[in-house]
Amino acid sequence: MSVEFKPNIICFACNWCSYTGADMAGTSRMKYPATIRIIRVPCSGRVNPTFVMKAYQKGADGVLIAGCHPGDCHYNSGNYFAKRRFLLATRFMTFLGIDEKRLRMEWISAAEGVKFARVMREFSETISKLGPNLRAREEA
Amino acid sequence: MKKIGVFVCWCGLNISSTVDVEKASEELKNYPGVFYADDYKYLCSDPGQELIKKTIVDNKLEGIVVAACSPNMHESTFRAAAEAAGLNPYRVEITNIREQASWVHSNKEDATAKAIQLIKSTVEKVKKSEDLFPQQIPLTKKVLVIGGGISGMTVALEVAEAGYPVILVEKEPQIGGNMAKLSETFPTLDCASCILTPKTAEVGRHSNITLMTNSEVIESTGYFGNFTVKVKRKPTFVDWKKCIGCMLCQEKCPKKTNSDFEHGMGKRKAISVAFPQAIPYRPIISEKECIYFKTGKCKICVKVCPVDCIEFEQEEKIIEENIGAIVVASGYDLLPKEELGEYGQGKYADVIDGMQFERIASASGPTEGVIKRPSDGKIPKSIVFIQCAGSRDNQKGRPYCSKICCMYTAKHAMLYKHQVHDGEATIFYMDIRAGGKGYEEFVQRAIEDDHVLYLRGRVARVYEEDGRLVVLGVDTLSGEQVRIEADLVVLATAVIPSIGAKALGQTLKVGTDTYGFFNEAHPKLKPVESMTKGVFLAGCAQAPRDIPETVSQATGAAAKVITMFSKNHLVSDPQVAKVNEKICVGCLLCKPICPYKAIEPEIVEVRVGCRAEKRQVATINKGLCQGCGACSVACRSGAMNLSGFSNEQILEELKSLCL
Numbered sequence: 001m002s003v004e005f006k007p008n009i010i011c012f013a014c015n016w017c018s019y020t021g022a023d024m025a026g027t028s029r030m031k032y033p034a035t036i037r038i039i040r041v042p043c044s045g046r047v048n049p050t051f052v053m054k055a056y057q058k059g060a061d062g063v064l065i066a067g068c069h070p071g072d073c074h075y076n077s078g079n080y081f082a083k084r085r086f087l088l089a090t091r092f093m094t095f096l097g098i099d100e101k102r103l104r105m106e107w108i109s110a111a112e113g114v115k116f117a118r119v120m121r122e123f124s125e126t127i128s129k130l131g132p133n134l135r136a137r138e139e140a
Numbered sequence: 141m142k143k144i145g146v147f148v149c150w151c152g153l154n155i156s157s158t159v160d161v162e163k164a165s166e167e168l169k170n171y172p173g174v175f176y177a178d179d180y181k182y183l184c185s186d187p188g189q190e191l192i193k194k195t196i197v198d199n200k201l202e203g204i205v206v207a208a209c210s211p212n213m214h215e216s217t218f219r220a221a222a223e224a225a226g227l228n229p230y231r232v233e234i235t236n237i238r239e240q241a242s243w244v245h246s247n248k249e250d251a252t253a254k255a256i257q258l259i260k261s262t263v264e265k266v267k268k269s270e271d272l273f274p275q276q277i278p279l280t281k282k283v284l285v286i287g288g289g290i291s292g293m294t295v296a297l298e299v300a301e302a303g304y305p306v307i308l309v310e311k312e313p314q315i316g317g318n319m320a321k322l323s324e325t326f327p328t329l330d331c332a333s334c335i336l337t338p339k340t341a342e343v344g345r346h347s348n349i350t351l352m353t354n355s356e357v358i359e360s361t362g363y364f365g366n367f368t369v370k371v372k373r374k375p376t377f378v379d380w381k382k383c384i385g386c387m388l389c390q391e392k393c394p395k396k397t398n399s400d401f402e403h404g405m406g407k408r409k410a411i412s413v414a415f416p417q418a419i420p421y422r423p424i425i426s427e428k429e430c431i432y433f434k435t436g437k438c439k440i441c442v443k444v445c446p447v448d449c450i451e452f453e454q455e456e457k458i459i460e461e462n463i464g465a466i467v468v469a470s471g472y473d474l475l476p477k478e479e480l481g482e483y484g485q486g487k488y489a490d491v492i493d494g495m496q497f498e499r500i501a502s503a504s505g506p507t508e509g510v511i512k513r514p515s516d517g518k519i520p521k522s523i524v525f526i527q528c529a530g531s532r533d534n535q536k537g538r539p540y541c542s543k544i545c546c547m548y549t550a551k552h553a554m555l556y557k558h559q560v561h562d563g564e565a566t567i568f569y570m571d572i573r574a575g576g577k578g579y580e581e582f583v584q585r586a587i588e589d590d591h592v593l594y595l596r597g598r599v600a601r602v603y604e605e606d607g608r609l610v611v612l613g614v615d616t617l618s619g620e621q622v623r624i625e626a627d628l629v630v631l632a633t634a635v636i637p638s639i640g641a642k643a644l645g646q647t648l649k650v651g652t653d654t655y656g657f658f659n660e661a662h663p664k665l666k667p668v669e670s671m672t673k674g675v676f677l678a679g680c681a682q683a684p685r686d687i688p689e690t691v692s693q694a695t696g697a698a699a700k701v702i703t704m705f706s707k708n709h710l711v712s713d714p715q716v717a718k719v720n721e722k723i724c725v726g727c728l729l730c731k732p733i734c735p736y737k738a739i740e741p742e743i744v745e746v747r748v749g750c751r752a753e754k755r756q757v758a759t760i761n762k763g764l765c766q767g768c769g770a771c772s773v774a775c776r777s778g779a780m781n782l783s784g785f786s787n788e789q790i791l792e793e794l795k796s797l798c799l
Contacts, residue, residue, distance in 0.1 A: 010794065019212075025244060034247065042782070051791065055794055072663070076659070076735045
């Protein structure tokens with residue numbers, strides 16, 4: 001009787017590298033699961049850890065933060081801030097009892113359509129295996 | 141509730157084959173806040189844009205969502221269309237249902253469901269949109285160029301030719317920089333002065349260029365288009381306006397001392413001009429060496445000067461200038477020899493660096509172009525050149541390649557062989573990097589025609605034995621130890637940022653890298669812009685490079701300045717950070733995070749109950765802010781936000797996507 005679990009994954013993609021990488025995946029017609037929804041941000045450094053927590057609270061099963069490779073940030077240092085905040089967020093998640101595998105950070109450049117699609121497939125599979133995120137979900 | 145219009149694009153079959161666009165627009169019609177929803181074959185076409193414009197006007201829409209291709213493609217198209225219809229362009233958002241739905245998914249049902257959810261989340265974002273207006277920033281059409289070497293002069297001449305005033309500041313008493321010290325240039329072996337002096341002369345006489353030599357920039361405030369800088373003009377002790385450049389003073393001055401321009405290879409007088417073609421051709425008294433400054437007696441220069449222009453009482457002057465753009469062309473220096481103990485530099489007179497070799501090979505140098513060794517003036521029968529002295533060396537903290545040494549060492553060896561036909565020239569190298577037009581051929585010429593011996597390997601030590609220099613190294617190709625007796629050793633020392641570059645960077649608020657070279661705004665796409673808007677980079681200030689590359693980059697920087705000056709106002713992107721002063725606590729945690737130094741404290745007056753109170757808050761310089769949003773995350777009180785990607789917008793989008 002089990003219904004197939006379709007995860008709900010939020011991906012924050014920086015405008016200059018990863019969002020363009022996603023465009024590249026699209027233009028090259030690479031396939032990845034329809035479980036991923038992208039939110040465009042100017043820089044991965046714009047991603048507030050509270051956004052991540054809010055996502056879990058509102059029912060997201062996984063969150064992915066994608067930014068420019070180290071040294072390539074359009075704003076020079078935003079991705080480094082993002083990385084630190086990501087580490088902070090994972091610690092906070094462990095504290096709350098959310099599996100830290102539900103948050104992933106990746107450097108995806110504008111040329112890496114292949115990588116974008118691969119990461120999306122991998123992450124979607126990871127989350128599918130973990131099952132729905134019930135821990136932090138807001139009570140209806 | 142705002143009146144929002146939704147337009148779903150078919151993009152021919154590109155979207156409609158995998159996303160049921162009709163279903164999407166039908167479903168959106170019933171979504172809260174959506175007043176109008178429709179689908180159309182090609183929204184980016186002229187009729188498509190007309191439809192959008194007409195719908196906005198007819199329905200008095202307050203925001204629109206265009207579900208089509210990537211915003212990187214047509215965001216500006218649709219925003220311009222909306223603006224033409226009287227809607228603020230920042231109330232237009234794009235949902236990317238092509239690159240992110242139709243092209244990457246094959247199941248039509250899934251793709252349609254995802255597309256609809258994406259559109260709904262964008263509707264939520266538009267509900268929180270605000271009117272944003274680009275700011276017009278006034279502009280002073282005058283550029284400050286720092287550094288009078290080949291890069292700074294190129295920038296100055298290009299901008300001056302375009303008709304804009306230029307202030308060229310040089311810390312030395314004359315312009316020309318390092319290039320003026322070179323003998324010949326690779327790979328053509330044409331004489332450096334011959335190609336440089338026409339440029340220096342032109343800079344000297346150009347009506348749009350104000351030359352400030354013997355000067356340094358000590359302060360810079362303001363932002364792009366509107367900087368105020370302070371330039372310190374050091375005293376020359378000679379009234380250059382009166383001086384006619386007869387140089388009698390130099391001739392008669394009794395005090396000789398080592399010349400900086402000759403890098404210790406030659407002498408100069410206490411009152412002197414660095415070299416015969418110097419621009420401006422005016423002498424300067426060195427306070428440290430002048431007999432009068434030391435003892436209060438002498439004044440021979442005063443006696444011989446026919447125009448009475450010696451001014452011992454001259455003091456430094458601070459000049460303030462308003463300018464619109466700054467070009468940093470501060471150039472390079474060579475690694476101080478103290479750091480190269482293993483090669484005996486500083487200990488043995490006959491171990492010299494590349495620039496010193498340039499001086500003894502230069503026709504206008506202290507030896508008049510005859511290559512003589514410094515210790516006894518003899519013509520060396522054997523010279524060993526050591527490449528990568530300090531460069532590509534992690535232990536010296538300089539893992540980078542200095543880029544020019546392979547070429548100039550080949551040139552040095554060639555110049556030597558052309559003079560001393562039976563002399564032996566040996567070059568120790570790690571790799572030959574001769575990437576440039578005619579460069580590889582040049583190195584091959586040195587090897588094949590001039591019989592320069594290239595040994596691949598490192599030198600362990602240079603020491604003296606029975607009055608001769610001994611170079612001990614290893615030939616890594618044969619694996620054998622090599623011992624060469626040499627009359628002269630020339631080190632291709634690492635190129636380092638010019639002394640004082642770091643301090644200059646701090647003055648101008650421009651970042652430098654680990655080694656002190658100025659950081660470009662983007663390593664590929666913005667190589668001549670710095671992270672600080674309105675400050676551009678040229679030449680070796682940014683990284684080691686040769687003359688052709690320097691000139692290209694300098695011309696690029698000049699083009700950037702000219703483009704900036706071609707407008708009467710500067711327009712700033714309104715999608716920048718903003719502070720809610722009511723809740724800002726003035727902690728300024730945001731300040732160190734900003735890569736553009738756009739955040740400064742400000743004292744504001746706020747009403748607390750019935751009385752006014754003065755309080756510190758953060759304020760954004762909209763001219764400097766580039767809209768990355770890093771500060772908004774660092775803000776503890778939530779006072780910092782980013783227009784166009786506000787916390788509210790992202791959270792609404794997020795909530796909608798999580799459902």
